Amino acid sequence: MGVAVIYGVLASSSFVIGVTIGLLTSPPRRLVAAIIAFGSGVLVSALTFDLMREAFDTGTAPFALTGFLLGALVYVVIDVALERLAARSPKRTGRDPQDVVPDAAAKTETAETTAVAGTALLAGAVLDGIPESAAIGLSLHAEGRALGIVLLAAVFLGNVPESISSAVSMRQEGRSRGYILGVWSVVAVVCVLATIAGYALLGGLSPNMISAVLAFAAGSILALLADTMMPEALQRGGPFVALATAFGFACAFLLSELTG
DSSP: OOHHHHHHHHHHHHHHHHHHHHHHOOOOHHEEEEEHHHHHHHHHHHHHIIHHHHHHHHHHHHHHHHHHHHHHHHHHHHHHHHHHHHHTTTTTTSSTTBOOOTTTTGGGOHHHHHHHHHHHHHHHHHHHHHHHHHEEEEEHHOOOHHHHHHHHHHHHHHHHHHHHHHHHHHHHHOOOOOHHHHHHHHHHHHHHHHHHHEEEEEETHHHHHHHHHHHHHHHHHHHHHIIIHHHHHHHHHHGGGGHHHHHHHHHHHHHHHHHH
C-alpha cells in the first residue's frame, strides 16, 4: 500500500507542476504538443502490451473485452454530460482547455452558472485523471513495480501539459490564481486516492473480475487519448506530433521489455 501512495503522489504532483508553469509562463505551443504526444504514445504502449495483456492472461477474453468496451463507454457518456454542463458558462463552449470563447474574461455569468460550470470543469479534470491513476494502482497489484513505472511515466508526461493548458485557459477566463491552484489541488488529491483504490480493488477478486477491471482502465484511457490528448496535440503541434507519439510508444515498449 505504501508503494501505491508514493506512486500516486508522484503521478499527481504533475498536476501542480503543470498548473504552476501555466500560471507563471507561456510555454511554446509546439513544445506542449510534443509532450502530450509523447505521453500519448507511452500510454498506448502501456494499455496495449501491459494492461490488456495482463487482462487476457488473467481472465477469459469475454471478461477482458467487456471490461474494455465498458470502460470506454462510461468515459464517453460522462465526458459528454460534463461538456454540456461546462458549456452553460458564457466563457466556454466546452470543458476542454481550448474551449474558451474570445474575450472570456470580460463576459459575466451568474453565480449559479459559475458554480455549475466550475463543478463541470473540476469533475472533467478528475474524470481525465482517475482512469490513469487507478491503472497505476491496478498495475502495481497485478504485475508489480515494473508496469507501474511505465504507467507512472506516461501519466506524469500526460498530466503536465494538460494542466498547463487548463491553467492558461482558466487565466483567460479571468479566474484567480487561488481558484486555479485550489481546483487542481483537489484533482491531485482525488487522483492519489484513485491510485490507492486501484491497488486495493484487486484484493479478493476472482481472476475474471481482475481481468475486467484491468481492461476497464485500459478502455477508459484509450477513450481519453482519442477524445482529449491526441486531438489537442494535433491542434497545437500539427502533423509532426505523430513522430513524438511514435517515439513515446517506442520508449515505453523498450522500458516495459527491460523491466519485465
